[in-house]
Amino acid sequence: MxxxxxWEPSEVAQAVALLDSAHLAPGSxxxxxxxxxxxxxxxxxxxxxxxxxxxxxxxxxGLDEIEEVASGGQSPHALRIGSLVTLARIADNATLxxxxxxxxxxxxxxxxxxxxxxxxLGGNLCQRPRCIYYRNAAALCLKKGGRECFAxxxxxxxNAILGGGxxxxxxxxxLAPALVALDASVELTSPTGTRELSxxxxxxxxxxxxxxxxxxxxxxxxxxxxxxxxxxxxxGAMTEKATGGRSGDVRQVYMKFRERESxxxxxxxxxxxxxxxxxxxxxxxxxxxxxxxxxWRCLGAERLLAxxxxxxxxxxxxxxxxxxxxxxxxxxxxxxPLATTLIMxxxxxxxxxTR
Amino acid sequence: MEVLSLKxxxxxxCLAAAPQATLLEVLREELGLTGCKQGCDKGDCxxxxxxxxxxxxxxxxxxxxLVQGREITTIEGLAxxxxxxxxxxxxxxxxxxxxxxxxxxxxxxALQCGFCQSxxxxxxxxxxxxxxxxxxxxxxxxxxxxxxxxxxxxxxxEAVERASDEHAGRxxxxxxxxxxxxxxxGEGES
Ligand SMILES: Cc1cc2nc3c(=O)[nH]c(=O)nc-3n(C[C@@H](O)[C@@H](O)[C@H](O)COP(=O)(O)OP(=O)(O)OC[C@H]3O[C@@H](n4cnc5c(N)ncnc54)[C@H](O)[C@@H]3O)c2cc1C
Ligand code: FES
Ligand code: FES
Numbered sequence: 001m002x003x004x005x006x007w008e009p010s011e012v013a014q015a016v017a018l019l020d021s022a023h024l025a026p027g028s029x030x031x032x033x034x035x036x037x038x039x040x041x042x043x044x045x046x047x048x049x050x051x052x053x054x055x056x057x058x059x060x061x062g063l064d065e066i067e068e069v070a071s072g073g074q075s076p077h078a079l080r081i082g083s084l085v086t087l088a089r090i091a092d093n094a095t096l097x098x099x100x101x102x103x104x105x106x107x108x109x110x111x112x113x114x115x116x117x118x119x120x121l122g123g124n125l126c127q128r129p130r131c132i133y134y135r136n137a138a139a140l141c142l143k144k145g146g147r148e149c150f151a152x153x154x155x156x157x158x159n160a161i162l163g164g165g166x167x168x169x170x171x172x173x174x175l176a177p178a179l180v181a182l183d184a185s186v187e188l189t190s191p192t193g194t195r196e197l198s199x200x201x202x203x204x205x206x207x208x209x210x211x212x213x214x215x216x217x218x219x220x221x222x223x224x225x226x227x228x229x230x231x232x233x234x235x236g237a238m239t240e241k242a243t244g245g246r247s248g249d250v251r252q253v254y255m256k257f258r259e260r261e262s263x264x265x266x267x268x269x270x271x272x273x274x275x276x277x278x279x280x281x282x283x284x285x286x287x288x289x290x291x292x293x294x295x296w297r298c299l300g301a302e303r304l305l306a307x308x309x310x311x312x313x314x315x316x317x318x319x320x321x322x323x324x325x326x327x328x329x330x331x332x333x334x335x336x337p338l339a340t341t342l343i344m345x346x347x348x349x350x351x352x353x354t355r
Numbered sequence: 356m357e358v359l360s361l362k363x364x365x366x367x368x369c370l371a372a373a374p375q376a377t378l379l380e381v382l383r384e385e386l387g388l389t390g391c392k393q394g395c396d397k398g399d400c401x402x403x404x405x406x407x408x409x410x411x412x413x414x415x416x417x418x419x420x421l422v423q424g425r426e427i428t429t430i431e432g433l434a435x436x437x438x439x440x441x442x443x444x445x446x447x448x449x450x451x452x453x454x455x456x457x458x459x460x461x462x463x464x465a466l467q468c469g470f471c472q473s474x475x476x477x478x479x480x481x482x483x484x485x486x487x488x489x490x491x492x493x494x495x496x497x498x499x500x501x502x503x504x505x506x507x508x509x510x511x512x513e514a515v516e517r518a519s520d521e522h523a524g525r526x527x528x529x530x531x532x533x534x535x536x537x538x539x540x541g542e543g544e545s
Contacts, residue, residue, distance in 0.1 A: 001375040006420060041377070041416045042397050054374075056421060088410070112500020113478065114401060117410040118417070262499040 001044045005053040007031065011060060012189050012224055018055050019220040020191075031055050033222055035084060035123035038115050043128060047137040048144070057084060057122075063224065066093055071230030078230040083122030083223045087175070088113070090121065100228060102271055105254035106178035112263045122223040125176055125186070125202075126215065129169035129293075130265055131159060142167045142211055156329040158267070161336060163292035167206035168329065170290050171214060172265050176203065177287040177295035178254055179226060181271035183233030190221040199226070203294035214293065234275055234283045248277035251350045255342050256289070266290035268339045272346040274305065281305050281314065286322060286343065291335055298322035301343075315347025360423055363388070364432025365439075372419050379403045379414035382429060390430035390473045394502070401501035404474035405429050411481045411500070430473035433457060433480065456480050459518035460511070467505035474501045479515045488519055 009015040021030050031053040034040055043049050057063065063084040068077040076099060081090070090096060090107040097104050110116055110124065128134070133141040133150040140146035151159045151168045159168040176199070184199045202215050209216065217223070232250055252273040258264035269289035274281045284305035288296040301318040308314035319340040326336050356371045363386060370385045379396070382388040382405070394402035396415045403414040406428035428436070433454040453461070456476050466472050475498060482489055482497035489497070494515045503511065513528070520527050 001377075003373060003375055006374040006418075037418065037421075038398065038413075038416050041418070044375070045397060058421065111398070112401060113497060114404055114411045114413045114500045115398060115416075117407070117412050262502070 001041070002047070002050055004044075004051055007053050007055045008059050009055060009057075012063070012222070013191070015055050015057060015060060016189060016191050016220050016222055018053075019222075021219075033057055033126075035120040036086065036118040037123075038111070038119040039123060039127040046135055048128070048135065057222075060084070064089075066090075066095070068095075069227070074230035076230065076232065079228045081121055081226045081228070083225055084120050087116040087119045087121070087124065090175075091116065099232070100182055100252070102252040102254045102273060103175070103178050103182060103228075106174045106256075106269070106271065109254070109256045109258075109266075109269075110174050110263075115263075121175065121226060124173050125179075125199075125223060125226075126217070127172055129214070130172045131169045134169065142206075143169060145212065152329065155331065157331040158265075159329055159332055160292050161326045161328045161332055161339075162288070162296050162323075163205050163207075163294060164327065164329075165207060167211050167293065169206070169214075169293050171203065171292065171294050173295070174256065174266060174269060174289060177269060177271045177289035179228075180295045180297055181252070181273050181285040181287040183229050183285070185227050185229070186223055187225045187227065188217065188221045189224045190218055194224065196227075200295070200297055206293050234273065234285060248275050248282060250275050251353050253346050253349050255346050255349070257338055257342055268335055268342055270339070270342045270346045271295075272343070272350065274310070274350055276310050279310050281308050281310055284318075286318065288322070288339055288343075291326075291339055300324075310351055312344065312348050312351060315344050315351075318347070319343035357420060359420055361386075361419065361427060362423075362425065363427045364429060365426075365436065374418070374420055376419045377415055378405065378417040378419045378422060378427070381419040382414060382427075388429045388431050392470055392473060394470070399502070400471075401474045401478070402471055404477045404501060406477055406481055409481060409484060411478045413500075428477070430476060433476070454480070455521055456483065456515070456518045459521060460514040463510050463514035463517050465507060465510040465514035467503075467507050471501055471503040471505075475503070475511055479518065482515070483519055483522065487522055489515070491516075 007018050029050045029052050032051040034054040034056050063082040065082045067080050069080050071078040087107045087110050091104050131151055133139040134143045139150055142149040149167045160170050180200045185196050186199045186202050187194055187196050204216055254271050256266045256269040258266055266289050268291055271287040273285040275283045284302045286298040286301050301322040304321050305318050323336050323340055356373055359372050360367055360369050368386055372381050379393055382391045391405055391414055392402035394400035398413055398416050404411050405414045408426050437454040456479050478498050478501050494512050516528055
């Protein structure tokens with residue numbers, strides 16, 4: 001690794017103030033936030049970034065808590081997870097296991113036990129792409145300020161089949177699709193205060209946002225926490241009348257397909273959640289990972305699932321709708337049947353759950 | 356260069372290191388603790404596994420400057436810590452030379468070239484701290500971040516079972532080559 005300084009803020013306000021490039025000596029490069037370092041150190045070793053300094057977030061108190069937040073009588077309460085909470089803790093937390101098994105399953109699927117003991121939630125959401133061209137310092141690709149996405153006409157087995165272009169990366173995070181399926185929102189803090197965004201709106205497609213980045217973080221902004229909504233979310237699509245006032249039961253599942261069994265990034269992952277009343281699906285969330293530059297929410301499939309019977313055929317139809325817009329590159333068409341199958345397996349798992 | 360003070364295997368060690376020095380570099384090059392191996396240097400192999408406050412982490416993806424004040428355990432520290440515990444315990448029946456997990460790896464023949472072994476043993480030790488009777492599936496999961504390029508996984512998993520049996524005073528499960536001829540050797544699990 002090239003030399004850098006280590007800056008040690010003790011408060012969030014100091015950390016984001018340090019992101020101001022005015023602190024830098026002329027000609028030096030922008031500092032980077034450091035959480036668990038499980039992605040950033042790899043980037044630095046591969047010489048993909050040359051920051052003048054790292055801003056160590058781990059000395060900031062209060063960013064590593066999992067807490068209930070009072071939410072106006074709604075039950076269960078909303079749950080806030082600090083950005084520095086490690087993936088090992090998310091996987092092991094009893095409240096999360098009970099209410100959001102989908103999230104715990106996604107967390108356990110990340111890397112190895114060693115990586116999960118240091119990797120954090122904030123770092124997981126902000127990790128950089130794994131595309132082989134991006135990770136190769138010698139390839140000046142679109143993502144690194146070059147003019148071409150080499151994956152488009154090159155080695156693209158692992159690249160996007162949905163939402164791709166002009167860059168064809170896939171978002172590597174396992175937690176991002178799971179949290180989008182849970183209707184999570186993200187709290188961002190900058191020197192001018194905090195703002196809250198739905199996590200789905202946090203991520204940006206290369207065609208919509210800045211092709212150099214995967215999200216809407218401002219230049220002096222960081223993630224401070226994630227919130228899972230009170231009442232479990234997913235209420236929008238339901239009417240009191242249709243369900244006779246009953247909220248039904250919520251079922252959720254995370255499934256990930258990877259090349260290697262021990263640990264690996266997702267070729268495709270499925271985060272699925274349904275609210276069921278009298279064996280009918282009343283509301284659904286379906287988010288795919290590993291297929292697009294952002295966690296890919298399948299709105300059409302979600303609409304189709306709402307008010308369908310809880311049975312395998314419903315999910316087969318939803319899978320067709322979800323993948324209808326897929327535009328595979330030369331080597332990654334296998335992801336279409338893979339995602340289709342994984343959606344059907346997830347649906348079968350939810351159908352088989354006995355209550 | 357900065358002066359770092361690291362707690363390694365129970366001792367406080369002071370040394371000079373640059374902010375970008377990884378724990379792996381410092382352990383091997385400054386402290387001579389070469390039991391911590393450098394395989395890939397990017398998180399893929401687990402050969403550099405050490406325990407940080409009892410949890411397995413990758414020394415190659417850890418900055419030395421940021422783990423000051425925390426308990427770092429390398430493979431070199433396991434046996435001495437075990438001998439200290441034995442000496443303190445009034446009912447110690449034997450003062451083993453090695454940590455029981457190390458003994459179990461030895462007895463189960465759980466190594467070929469040995470490159471992965473320090474990492475494997477440290478991951479296994481951390482597992483047995485929190486679960487003294489792990490199922491095969493749990494052992495596999497706990498060791499999933501440690502790659503063995505000689506692919507001796509069967510004996511490695513048996514070694515962990517052996518260590519847990521030994522600790523609990525249970526009879527050892529038969530090893531692959533001790534199993535009756537009717538069962539396919541080495542394929543005891545599904
Ligand atoms: C071998 C290996 C296997 C892996 N497998 C998987 C996998 O299967 N699934 C998966 O999802 N990931 C995987 N990862 C990626 C892993 O690094 C991330 O999952 C991890 O969560 C990153 O978190 P961190 O705290 O270590 O982040 P860091 O490395 O500290 O930071 C990552 C990025 O996020 C930025 N950042 C950190 N915190 C914040 C914040 N609060 N606000 C804004 N920006 C921030 C940093 O500046 C940096 O750019 C793997 C990594 C390795 C090395
Ligand atoms: S050397 Fe650290 S994981 Fe391979
Ligand atoms: S024994 Fe050779 S790498 Fe495991």
